[in-house]
Amino acid sequence: MTENEHEPERIDERVPKRVIGTPSPAESTALLGTGDDGSPQGPGPLPGVKFQDEKTARKGERIAALCFVITFLAAIGFIASYVIFQVGDIDKTAVSNLALGGTLTLAFLALAIGVVVWVRMVMPKYNLVQERHEMRSDKAARSYVAETFAQGVEESGFVKRSLLRRTLLLAAAPLGLLPLVLLKDLGPLPGTVLRHTVWGKKTKAGKPRKLVVEGTGAPIRAADFNTPGGILSVVPEEYTHDLNELAKSTLILIKLRPEEIKSGTNINWTHDGIIAYSKICTHVGCPAALYEQTTHHILCPCHQSTFDASDGAKVVFGPAARPLPQLPIGVDEEGYLIAKGDFPVPPGPSFWERGDAEAEVRAKGGQA
């Protein structure tokens, strides 16, 4: 920070030059002391510094003082509020928050106003000028640096001794890779885990997996889910609190009248007008949780991708590019809804390795 070296101050001339090794002249010229002759330095105000008249300054002093006193009191109030108002439930917390925050706000506001009044009414009005200088160094400095650099190159032998240089670069190259290598254990490789859900696996008891209500975990008897237009959020049995599984296996269960179901829906995978779609939006994975009964539209509240539940959950609007996958469902001997297999395609947001899984299923003669 040498930008002011030409500043027309004359301190240099007043302070005797100090020779290295000699005792500090601090006794006679303290850093913030008076001039070397101890006399007042120059008479009268400088141009560009306009002092406030005494009346304004005195008024400013009084206002600022009042503000500072308010800050003092507010700070005391803050401490008092901390002691007096306990927290613990929502009402008490609200009162405590109000008392603490109110006093804190007041303390800082009053202090801020006080300082501003001080600056504006007590301190002089400034209109000082300082010279700017080009950022670049002068020619002499530049050429000195260039020469010194070249000299250093020469002295170090970095250019001349190529074996040294090349092996040094060789040594540096793999070092940059080490941090990346170390990060490998951040997570497992994706493998095919994104393509499968637990719906495709039997339960621990070796039975087909039941559809259970999200939250309660209760299995669903098909006969009880019988109001057309009904909707349920459904999760896999035994995995009701496994967030990783819920992030791809959660279902939206919809009951339609048979005549409402269109060709996009795989009828074989429904049971008595009950259809199960993945609840995980095929756009970026939010739960597509909103259902409009009259239009059978499933709407994702994040980015408004809209799917037609009566027609294979095909996309009718929004940024999602693919329908919500349909899960094949049926009932077990007790009449509970069960999964008859996994989703035919990976549920959830698209990813690079996914490919056109729907087309592959169709090519095999299935319905996605």
Next chain:
Amino acid sequence: MSEMTANGVGTVQRGTNAAPPKAIAGISTFLDDRVGAGNFLKRNMRKIFPDHWSFLLGEIALYSFIILLLTGTFLTFWFKPSMAHVIYDGSYEPLKGVGMSEAYASALHISFEVRGGLLMRQMHHWAALLFVAGMMVHALRVFFTGAYRKPRELNWLIGVGLLTLALLEGLTGYSLPDDLLSGAGLRITEGVAISLPLIGTYLTFFLFGGEYPGTDIISRFFTLHVLLIPGILLALITAHMILMWVQKHTQMPGKGRTNTNVVGAPFYPAFMAKAGAYFLFTFAVIAGLGTFAQINPIWLFGPYTPADISAGSQPDFYMGFLEGALRLMPAWEINFLGYTLPLSVIIPALVPMGIIMTGLALYPFLEQWVTGDRREHHVCDRPRNNPHRTAIGMSAISFYGVLWLLGANDEISAKFHISLFVTTLVGRVMIFVLPAITYAVTYSICIGLQRKDAEVIGHGVESGVIKRLPSGEYIEIHVPAAEDIADHMLDKKPVPMLPGADEAEERDGIPPKSMRGPLGKLRAKMSRAYGGEKIAIHQGHGHGEDEHAAVGGGDDQSSIGR
């Protein structure tokens, strides 16, 4: 204004003879003997800082950052960055017995069982919003006044880096409480990351420690949020300040202000006190917001589960433009050779942010390329005086604005009873149309304002005094504009143009080397359009009173009909 020094001297004041108290003199002497602080202070205590309200915008961001560090440190004393499953047993009745992550439980604990905890949490959130907002308006001020020009390009680049990091810092912080709303943001982050070609699945598996959501992300984001990113932010902010200090602040045009001086108040004592007061104001405003304006009431949202979401989920305002871009995008997805390219995610996630951040970063250099201007600039441009730059900036704001509004299209749809799909469709059109309209409108407003300036300087301002001439004719006396206003306007200079660009098209001869070939021709053409004087200011009819016809019939036709 009247007491300006003529020779530029005046940084040292010697009007007093009071010596500082012994205690201070002793300490400072002690320090100076050991580190030579005196030399630094000698140069810098009376450093001049120019004054303008718009120079305070960046300070909002700076002080918000300090408040973020203070409140954030407080929060870390109780926050547990863990996704371990616990059963809530705190004092908030409605959630008692509910299973949740330790992170969410500790965020609730801070809110309800730590005195001042809720206040600090809310202040932290408000300060974050103010931090990003302050940076944005500061960046706009710098852009529109051309304060990024040489020698300040590096500081501009640091600023762009700061803004980008701030968004990342906000994103990681937003996810920490692990409530249902923050989880929705996390899910979208995952959905975007996994959509990236080639590396998407690997990136998400490494980030989340396996499948989404896993059990690692909160603690990982915590480290990023409280250590890595703030550390970089702090380093960059320090560099930003040092560069500002070394290069000295730009100043607005005005009387006595030139490219080779700085006019204003000294750092010690005036600017220091003002800056301190401004910090206190920022603190007071954030404390006031934290007290009276509820923000992110996490206890209402419940714990995160990937199976649920609440309608009307909104990110913090600075993420709104990305959210809007995601909502706006048509459902494009390409499948080829067994691979998937989810354009409906990649494009909105990368393109708007890329356009804005890359555009910001490159602008100083593109402008230099177009204008050929390599000189240092220390006097701010008035936005009207570089109409193309201002139009480009406004155009970018409207682009951002459309995306931002669309990020809340469900709220707009609900509040104004417009069909949700219509808001999206309108947005898809407006994202292209509005920036173009904004460009044209801004450009003509700038030119209009330049004309107005030229008129004020050329003809003076109406004095309101009507004079009757002996012939019976009435005239209104025009007087020259006030000195400070005139000086402010007269600083206008033509936008620089490549040397020779203005003649290159007319001349039959060989154009300069830099303007040959298709790129060179484009450059010359852009230079002609961007540079030059659109409306020249001429100091009109000499000095003194200027007379104009008040009711027509006079000889100065130009004043008629105004």
